[in-house]
Amino acid sequence: MHEENKISSSDIFRDDIVTSIYNRAKEISEAVVNAPKQKTLDWNNKLDDILTSKWTGFPIMLLILCFIFWLTIVGANIPSAMLSRILFWIEDKLTEIFIFFDAPSWLHGILVLGMYRTGAWVVSVMLPPMAIFFPCFTLLEDFGYLPRVAFNLDRLFKKAGTHGKQALTMAMGFGCNAAGVVACRIIDSPRERLIATLTNNFVPCNGRFPTLIALSMILIGATVHSPFVSFLTSGIVILLVLSGIAVTFIVSYILSKTILKGTPSTFNLELPPYRRPQIGKVIVRSIFDRTLFVLGRAVSVALPAGAITWLVANIMIGDASILNHISGFLDPFGIAIGLDGVIILAFILGLPANEIVLPIIFMSYLSKGAMIELDTIEEMRNVFISNDWTWLTCLNVMLFSLFHFPCGTTLWTIRKETQSLKWTVASFIIPTIVAIIVCFSTTRIVYWFI
Amino acid sequence: MGLTCSSCKKKSIVDLYHVEKTSSNQVIVALAGNPNTGKSTIFNELTGLKQHTGNWPGKTVTNAKGFYTRKDKEFILVDLPGTYSLFANSVEEEVARDFICFAKPDATIVVVDATCLERNLNLALQVMEITDNVILCVNLLDEAEKKHIQIDLKKLSNELGIPVVGTVARNRKGLEVLMDTVYNVCTKKIIPKPKPMIYPEAIETELQKILSMIEPLVPSGFNPRWIALRLLDGDTDILDKITHYTDCKGACNHA
Numbered sequence: 001m002h003e004e005n006k007i008s009s010s011d012i013f014r015d016d017i018v019t020s021i022y023n024r025a026k027e028i029s030e031a032v033v034n035a036p037k038q039k040t041l042d043w044n045n046k047l048d049d050i051l052t053s054k055w056t057g058f059p060i061m062l063l064i065l066c067f068i069f070w071l072t073i074v075g076a077n078i079p080s081a082m083l084s085r086i087l088f089w090i091e092d093k094l095t096e097i098f099i100f101f102d103a104p105s106w107l108h109g110i111l112v113l114g115m116y117r118t119g120a121w122v123v124s125v126m127l128p129p130m131a132i133f134f135p136c137f138t139l140l141e142d143f144g145y146l147p148r149v150a151f152n153l154d155r156l157f158k159k160a161g162t163h164g165k166q167a168l169t170m171a172m173g174f175g176c177n178a179a180g181v182v183a184c185r186i187i188d189s190p191r192e193r194l195i196a197t198l199t200n201n202f203v204p205c206n207g208r209f210p211t212l213i214a215l216s217m218i219l220i221g222a223t224v225h226s227p228f229v230s231f232l233t234s235g236i237v238i239l240l241v242l243s244g245i246a247v248t249f250i251v252s253y254i255l256s257k258t259i260l261k262g263t264p265s266t267f268n269l270e271l272p273p274y275r276r277p278q279i280g281k282v283i284v285r286s287i288f289d290r291t292l293f294v295l296g297r298a299v300s301v302a303l304p305a306g307a308i309t310w311l312v313a314n315i316m317i318g319d320a321s322i323l324n325h326i327s328g329f330l331d332p333f334g335i336a337i338g339l340d341g342v343i344i345l346a347f348i349l350g351l352p353a354n355e356i357v358l359p360i361i362f363m364s365y366l367s368k369g370a371m372i373e374l375d376t377i378e379e380m381r382n383v384f385i386s387n388d389w390t391w392l393t394c395l396n397v398m399l400f401s402l403f404h405f406p407c408g409t410t411l412w413t414i415r416k417e418t419q420s421l422k423w424t425v426a427s428f429i430i431p432t433i434v435a436i437i438v439c440f441s442t443t444r445i446v447y448w449f450i
Numbered sequence: 451m452g453l454t455c456s457s458c459k460k461k462s463i464v465d466l467y468h469v470e471k472t473s474s475n476q477v478i479v480a481l482a483g484n485p486n487t488g489k490s491t492i493f494n495e496l497t498g499l500k501q502h503t504g505n506w507p508g509k510t511v512t513n514a515k516g517f518y519t520r521k522d523k524e525f526i527l528v529d530l531p532g533t534y535s536l537f538a539n540s541v542e543e544e545v546a547r548d549f550i551c552f553a554k555p556d557a558t559i560v561v562v563d564a565t566c567l568e569r570n571l572n573l574a575l576q577v578m579e580i581t582d583n584v585i586l587c588v589n590l591l592d593e594a595e596k597k598h599i600q601i602d603l604k605k606l607s608n609e610l611g612i613p614v615v616g617t618v619a620r621n622r623k624g625l626e627v628l629m630d631t632v633y634n635v636c637t638k639k640i641i642p643k644p645k646p647m648i649y650p651e652a653i654e655t656e657l658q659k660i661l662s663m664i665e666p667l668v669p670s671g672f673n674p675r676w677i678a679l680r681l682l683d684g685d686t687d688i689l690d691k692i693t694h695y696t697d698c699k700g701a702c703n704h705a
Contacts, residue, residue: 013653014683018537020649025571028609033567034600188540272486273565273593278620 044273048148052271057152064145065241068136069234073213076128077230084124091116109314110307114363118306121359122298126210130294133209134286137174142277146171151271160249161256163192166199170248173203175290177406178413180205185417191262195252197414198427201406202248202434204241206294207354211401212237214358218381219394244402247434298355305349305356309363323364337436338396338443340388347400352408357401392446396439403435476524477636478553482546482577483561484570485532488589490514491619492561493529496629520633528555534569536576538685550580551688552695554671556636557583559628564594564601564616578612578644579676585631585642586614592621612642646675656682669696 050056091112098108140146146168154164165187173180180200187193204212216236220229256262313323320328327334327341334340342364350357362380365387384394405428406414415424471478483489493499497516514529530549531542538544550558560577562570567588578584588601607614613631617624634640649657660678668674672692680688 013656014537016650016653017679017683018535020647020653021572021575024575024647025568028571028606029568031609032602032606034602036598185541275593 047274048271051145051148052151057148061149061152062238064140066234066238068133069237069241070230071136072129072132072209073217073233073237074230075132076213079128080124083127084120087120087124091120106314109310114306114308114310115303116306118302118309118356118359118363119299121362122302122355123295125214125358126206126298126355127291127295129210129213130206130291131287133206134175134290135283138282138286138290139277139279141171142275142282144272144274147271156249157252160253161262162195162252163187163189166192166196166252169196169200170203170245173200173205175206176294177201177203177205177410181410181413181417189262191256191260194418194423195255195260197418198255198423198430199248199251201410201427201431202244202251202403204244204402205354205407206290207298207407208401209237210355211358212240212398214380215394215398215401216240218384219391219398221378221381240398240402247403247438251430251434298353301353302356302359305352305360306363309349309360313364327364336443337400337439338392338446339400339439340393342387343393343397343400347404350407351405354401354407361397392443396442399438399442400435403431403438405429405432405435471526473524475522476526477556478526478528479632479636480528480530480550480553480555480558481561482530482550482558482573483532483587483589484534484563484573487532487561487563487570488619489529489532489561492559492587492589492617492625492628493527495619495622495625496525497527518629520629523633523636525632525636528553533573535573536580537683538687547580547688548691550577551672552691555581555583557585557632559585559587559632561587561589564588564590565597565599567601574610575647578610579647579679580673582642582644583635584612584644585628585635586610586612587628588614588616589619591616591623592618609645611645613640653682 051060094112094116095108098112149171150164150167153167157164157166166184168186169180169183172183177200180203181197184193184196184200187196213233216233217229220232220236309323311322312326313321315322317325323342323345327345330341330344334342334344343361346357346360346364349360362383365383405411411424411428414427415421418424481489481493493514493516497518499514499516516527516529518525518527528549530546533540533543533546536543536547536550538547549555558577558581560574562574574584574586586606588603588606591601594601601616603614603616613635615624615628615631617628619625631640635642648654657675657678660681661674664678664681665674668677669692677688677692
């Protein structure tokens with residue numbers, strides 16, 4: 001068919017072809033459609049004027065974000081406490097059964113103190129916030145708000161040398177970073193897609209949200225006692241999210257000025273009409289499809305991790321447990337950036353799924369010291385305090401959790417999407433360096449002032 | 451062994467758009483349409499799958515595949531990414547176009563938004579140039595009704611020369627008729643006869659010239675007029691793809 005290739009083609013033909021098609025479409029639709037004359041302003045446009053305006057767009061966006069977090073935190077508190085009371089009551093019963101059958105204590109340790117307890121913790125801490133957060137988010141998506149967010153953020157992204165659609169991939173990242181990375185396919189330019197992929201990890205996924213929420217409750221509970229605790233808690237979570245977004249812009253900017261140089265491409269983002277969300281369907285879908293799916297994955301990773309943590313904490317080499325040896329080894333590095341060896345180890349063990357980082361920290365502390373009943377945030381706090389945590393440690397764990405390397409699933413997805421080991425490694429190293437720098441400088445700055 | 455598919459450089463294009471039929475009762479149906487017209491909703495309702503839907507364009511980035519049965523046939527439904535045209539200006543457009551062109555679905559449903567029919571018809575007209583077996587699904591009729599937009603579906607069907615079905619996919623309204631129509635098209639009970647696009651004389655003359663030259667060269671299964679049009683608008687990429695596609699198919703058959 002090479003001969004035909006020589007036939008010169010001109011843009012005029014293409015234009016004419018396109019015009020003909022458009023004219024035909026117009027002709028047909030005029031013949032079959034009977035529509036009233038469009039009113040100049042319908043409520044769709046009016047709403048868009050407000051939601052995407054230069055002045056009100058951002059504040060409204062922030063308010064909506066605040067409201068969702070506040071709802072999540074307030075709403076999750078009571079069911080969380082109830083769930084954990086039930087689950088830990090079951091743990092007591094399980095222990096009684098083990099005692100009744102005179103089971104060896106190591107078996108009880110692995111199964112009950114290791115696997116069951118970690119699993120119960122993951123369920124009671126993660127399930128309620130997710131069951132509130134996901135449906136809220138899906139409702140907004142169904143309503144048609146997400147593209148407006150992308151529209152609002154487009155100017156900022158352009159300044160950072162990247163693509164406005166990155167906002168949509170970030171929004172997906174709130175659900176799951178692996179899903180966010182897949183969503184980067186909507187960006188056509190390979191350069192901008194790569195930037196979006198590399199920085200997606202800076203929006204906290206639902207695996208890290210419960211961690212951030214629990215820690216901010218612990219942090220606030222530790223300093224203030226007032227009816228505004230839930231407001232303060234959601235305020236902290238929002239600050240964290242915003243700093244994640246800020247880092248996204250900074251890292252995107254640096255990347256687009258250095259190794260991924262180029263000019264941002266323009267794009268047409270169609271703002272879809274607002275549609276009344278199908279509330280019932282959305283809630284059912286987001287609970288069954290997203291919440292239970294994510295929870296299932298978290299539990300299936302948490303169970304073996306719980307067993308390993310218990311074993312590591314209870315097998316003695318010489319005069320100390322393996323856990324003590326490893327965490328002792330990691331301690332100097334951990335302390336230098338305002339954490340400790342146990343926390344670093346937990347983040348490493350938590351590579352398969354970020355959800356289990358906090359439970360692992362917990363298990364490690366508990367297996368070292370005395371057993372404590374744990375059904376409130378208050379008691380969790382006591383465990384941390386008795387292990388030398390200060391508010392600074394708490395803050396650093398949150399920051400590290402926000403900025404550190406992506407989870408195993410996300411890394412695997414990046415490898416698949418980019419088809420490149422180099423960029424996968426980069427997506428591991430860049431966030432890790434950012435996390436270390438942020439934690440280190442936070443610690444130094446705080447020490448400077450105190 | 452000779453040449454096998456794996457030794458073929460561009461096997462990807464065959465593999466990429468190859469949908470495995472496991473029995474002769476299976477038919478392939480593609481779902482095309484502008485972004486945010488409810489393709490994924492129709493896909494979910496028909497297949498019972500829960501492909502994530504959301505109110506923003508560009509949500510479907512891959513070809514999702516699902517199944518449903520109707521009477522004696524099993525339908526493989528492929529949800530294509532939403533596009534405004536098939537000129538291969540973007541990855542999505544290329545994916546959608548190549549699927550219709552190379553996977554040769556037994557039928558293609560073009561989903562259009564009833565509230566902005568004119569813009570949506572552009573895609574339908576382009577799909578009709580590649581394949582005859584097109585069914586137009588006019589979705590979101592409820593929103594059109596709210597805006598007091600009335601569409602004469604029968605007349606639309608006459609104008610286009612293909613079956614037209616009105617639906618409100620969110621409430622499953624019209625989906626039974628849609629499935630019946632798809633069934634009838636796949637079993638040749640209905641044979642759509644898309645009215646060909648008539649281009650301005652200058653283009654038509656060129657088209658006839660090219661057609662007379664390439665007609666004997668075009669492999670079976672490809673529409674020569676459409677290929678001639680692509681030649682006219684300077685799309686050489688599609689030619690390479692067709693060449694490799696036929697080369698590879700040939701290699702596979704000889705191996």
